[in-house]
Each structure stands twice: as C-alpha cells, then as structure tokens.
Amino acid sequence: MWLDGSAGGGNAKTDRPTVVRSQSGQAVGGQPADIDRIASRMAPPALVYLRRRLCVALAALALVSLVVLPLASGGGDGGERDIGDTGSTSVASQGGLRRSAVPAPSLTAARDLSADAQAALDPIFGDADYAVAVVDLSDGGDIVRIDADRVYSSASTYKLFVAYSMMTAVESGEMTWDSPLNGMSLKACLTTMIVDSDNDCPKAWLMRDNERGYATVTAQARSLGATGTTLHYLDVRTTASDLALILTKLHQGTIGTSADRAMVIDLMKRQVYRSGIPAGVASVCGGDCTVADKVGFRDEYLHDAGIVTTPDGSYAFAIMTSGSSWAAIAKASAALYRLVS
Numbered sequence: 001m002w003l004d005g006s007a008g009g010g011n012a013k014t015d016r017p018t019v020v021r022s023q024s025g026q027a028v029g030g031q032p033a034d035i036d037r038i039a040s041r042m043a044p045p046a047l048v049y050l051r052r053r054l055c056v057a058l059a060a061l062a063l064v065s066l067v068v069l070p071l072a073s074g075g076g077d078g079g080e081r082d083i084g085d086t087g088s089t090s091v092a093s094q095g096g097l098r099r100s101a102v103p104a105p106s107l108t109a110a111r112d113l114s115a116d117a118q119a120a121l122d123p124i125f126g127d128a129d130y131a132v133a134v135v136d137l138s139d140g141g142d143i144v145r146i147d148a149d150r151v152y153s154s155a156s157t158y159k160l161f162v163a164y165s166m167m168t169a170v171e172s173g174e175m176t177w178d179s180p181l182n183g184m185s186l187k188a189c190l191t192t193m194i195v196d197s198d199n200d201c202p203k204a205w206l207m208r209d210n211e212r213g214y215a216t217v218t219a220q221a222r223s224l225g226a227t228g229t230t231l232h233y234l235d236v237r238t239t240a241s242d243l244a245l246i247l248t249k250l251h252q253g254t255i256g257t258s259a260d261r262a263m264v265i266d267l268m269k270r271q272v273y274r275s276g277i278p279a280g281v282a283s284v285c286g287g288d289c290t291v292a293d294k295v296g297f298r299d300e301y302l303h304d305a306g307i308v309t310t311p312d313g314s315y316a317f318a319i320m321t322s323g324s325s326w327a328a329i330a331k332a333s334a335a336l337y338r339l340v341s
Helices: 032-042 045-073 114-125 155-172 186-195 200-206 213-224 240-252 258-270 277-288 326-340
Strands: 081-083 088-093 096-099 129-136 141-146 230-232 235-238 290-298 301-310 313-322
Touching (some): 114 129, 129 240, 129 326, 141 326, 155 186, 155 200, 155 213, 155 290, 186 200, 186 258, 200 213, 240 301, 258 301, 277 290, 313 326
Antiparallel strands (some): 081 088, 088 096, 230 235, 290 301
C-alpha cells in the first residue's frame, strides 16, 4: 500500500518508487524506512530534527481531522439521530444505530388507554375474538384501539351507514322523509330499521336502482373515511374503527342537518336491544348516563356501537365480537366506562 492510499498498478509515474539523490548526485535508497538515514546525509542534524518534529505534527493534525471532525458534524456512526418518520430517537452503538428504549413523546400517548383496556377485557372475552374502538367525542381523539381495523361481518350495525345514506338523500332534495319506501314513509322505515332492527327497509333502500344502493352506500361510507366498510348483497362488512367514526360524526355534527342527527340519535336511544353497552354502562353509572346505540347479531357475531353520555363527557364505544355473549359485552362496557370516567 502506497502512502497516497493506492494499492499499486495503474499510472506508472505515481507507482514508481521515490529515488532520492545525495549531495554527490548518487542515487540512494528509495524505501520510506530510509528517509531519516537519507536526510542525515543531506542536511545538518538540526534540520533533521525539525523535519522529524514537522512530520509528527502533520500526523497529529491528520488524526484530528479523521476522528474529531466527523463527530462534531454528526456524521459517521456516532452521535444521536432523529428517525423522522417515527418520531423516535436513535442512539449510536457498536453495531450501528439502534432505537432508543424510550420513544419520543407523543401528543396522544397520555390518552392512550389501549393497554389497560386489553388487560381488563381479555379475561372477560376469554377465547372469543373481539375488537374495540373508543373515541373521546369532545375532540374526536382515540382513547382505546384493540384490533379496531379488523374487518368483521357487520350484522345489523351496517344500518348506521344506511341511515346516513337516507339523511344524505333528504338533505340533497332527492327524497323527503315522507317519500314512500317499502310500503311506508322513509321516516317510518328509518324508525323501524333503528328501533326494531328491521331488515326489510334497509334491504329496500339498497335494492333501489337495480341494486345500485349497495355500491352507493359503500361509496358514501368511504367518503366519510370508513375505509373498512363494504356493502354487498351477499355480505356486509365493517370495523370497530368505522363504527366509532360514524358515531363521532353524528355527535359532532359533521354529517346531516341538526334536526336529522337529533332524530337518528333519539331513535338509537329507543332501540329495543339493550343487553350490551346500555346494560353495562347502567351497571356502573346508573341513571346519570345515557346510551344511544345500534346492535348487530348474526350467527356467531354480536356487536354493539353507541354514543355514551356521562357526567364527565361523551364517548363513542364500538365493540365487535365473534363467539362471545351479550353478558360479556355488558361487562366490557362497564370496564371501559371505568377507564374513561
């Protein structure tokens, strides 16, 4: 290896060994190890000493430039670096960069009760599959998310999206609440669909225009941000996250008119299947809380999604299960209430 860092080969001029001549003109040496001997022949001892000191100084300066400057500029493998896409901090180690054991602070970290909720709910649901989403309706922030984006067969919870579609048709002037649907008024259809979980009215709504209603309601749900919701004549699917989303929009007033939202929420308060979230919240809150919810039950699927109003604030609870029971959903609702209140 040459002093300039090359390994030999290439340019003949730079690869040729250095030849140093004595004062008499005779060629001597040529290897780097002979420099001091050659210099002693060419110059007085004082000059040789100065040259040696100069070489030492230059070597020290080179060492500083190689080690200190990269550390000061944050380059190389040393120092802390930000991982911009995660908000975490990286710390240097012998094996390169590793993530810090303590993540960078999150704006929502203090509100995230997901771990506590899962610790409370796992024993309640046992071997059953479940998903939960809880939203603080004061600001729309997520409080609990447990498999919230997992897609389930929706059972009758899809009727919340049909109700939104009906509201949209009335608001746009396409229909009125007195328009006929399935042998009754649209308002009467909405009422029995929510209060009694009737199936004929939503089916009539979805079968309109040669069954285009399925695609229409799916598109309307997606426009809200409910990306896990799909309506098809053979199957209807949604997520706990999507159910919490439409409840949030109903409560916060970002869909429909004020009168229409109040009508739908009042119907949800009157719906007759109240063994899930309503029973669970009532067991710990009594008459100080109200629940406006929509249930769904089909085969092994039992779901409940509702707006829970408490003395401390309002929340959207969405609980989806497979292989569970209404008693378990009630217990889970009580546990969630205790966490958020």
